[in-house]
Amino acid sequence: MEFLTSFFSGPVPVEAYLAVSLIMFFAGVYGFLTRKSMLMILVSIELMLNAADINFVAFNRYLYPGQFEGFYFTLFTIAIAACETAVAIAIIINIYRNLTSVEVGNLDQMKE
Amino acid sequence: MAQQIIFYVLAVIITVFSILAVTSKQIIRSATYLLFVLLGTAGLYLLLGYNYLFAVQIAVYAGGIMVLFIFAILLTNKPGENVKTELPIRRIVAGLTSLAGLAFCGHIIYWNVKKISVLTEMADITPQQLGRMMMGTDKYQYLLPFEMISILLLACIVGAIMVARKR
Numbered sequence A: 001m002e003f004l005t006s007f008f009s010g011p012v013p014v015e016a017y018l019a020v021s022l023i024m025f026f027a028g029v030y031g032f033l034t035r036k037s038m039l040m041i042l043v044s045i046e047l048m049l050n051a052a053d054i055n056f057v058a059f060n061r062y063l064y065p066g067q068f069e070g071f072y073f074t075l076f077t078i079a080i081a082a083c084e085t086a087v088a089i090a091i092i093i094n095i096y097r098n099l100t101s102v103e104v105g106n107l108d109q110m111k112e
Numbered sequence B: 001m002a003q004q005i006i007f008y009v010l011a012v013i014i015t016v017f018s019i020l021a022v023t024s025k026q027i028i029r030s031a032t033y034l035l036f037v038l039l040g041t042a043g044l045y046l047l048l049g050y051n052y053l054f055a056v057q058i059a060v061y062a063g064g065i066m067v068l069f070i071f072a073i074l075l076t077n078k079p080g081e082n083v084k085t086e087l088p089i090r091r092i093v094a095g096l097t098s099l100a101g102l103a104f105c106g107h108i109i110y111w112n113v114k115k116i117s118v119l120t121e122m123a124d125i126t127p128q129q130l131g132r133m134m135m136g137t138d139k140y141q142y143l144l145p146f147e148m149i150s151i152l153l154l155a156c157i158v159g160a161i162m163v164a165r166k167r
Helices: A002-009 A014-034 A038-063 A069-099 A104-111 B002-023 B027-048 B051-076 B088-112 B127-135 B143-164
Strands: none
Touching (some): A014 A038, A069 A104, B127 B143
């Protein structure tokens, strides 16, 4: 009981944010290694990018609250993630048009 | 007190939905779970006091990228078809790899990060400051990355149209 009250009374430590982003990142790694559909691999990449963003913002807020480097890095990362997703989905739609499938196992047919 | 409760609720939401997003059998459900993860991340930004980042995360990720994902899924997926995964042995290997990485990084964080839980007052950021920092060329001002992002977005629009158009 005392553990619970001390858990909820103090401010949230920075490790809690790091733990959340850690779980999110390795969920992304698991999805990246196990899924066959290219869209699902893209979903996993988004999870990993978000985990990195949480780390930047948490470190900026806790260690350097007067400066905004992590804030701007996250802002630019979000923009780059949007670019990357748009181009990747264009490529996936093009592959679907040629092969009628988006599985990574079929991609070696592209070279024929 | 309220801040702690909100944080732990958001942490549980992010954890559960990120694991569901990579293990769900149907691809459209997986995209929906990803949307909840992105919204939870936006909540963490708001909790840390970065309101502008919260708005950007909602608008770009939950608005733009999720619409792209759902359109791509509906364009490329036959309805009612389950998503294929790798063989079971490779899934076990992947699970062990990510658990090992989780344990390693968790060990490093637990033993090396000091218990920093002091939230000092943040310098309040106004939209004027935000714009000056984005358009200035001094130290801690970001004109060059801003312009690079604009060129990258232009190249990305042209490239996406070139790649995805019908021949």
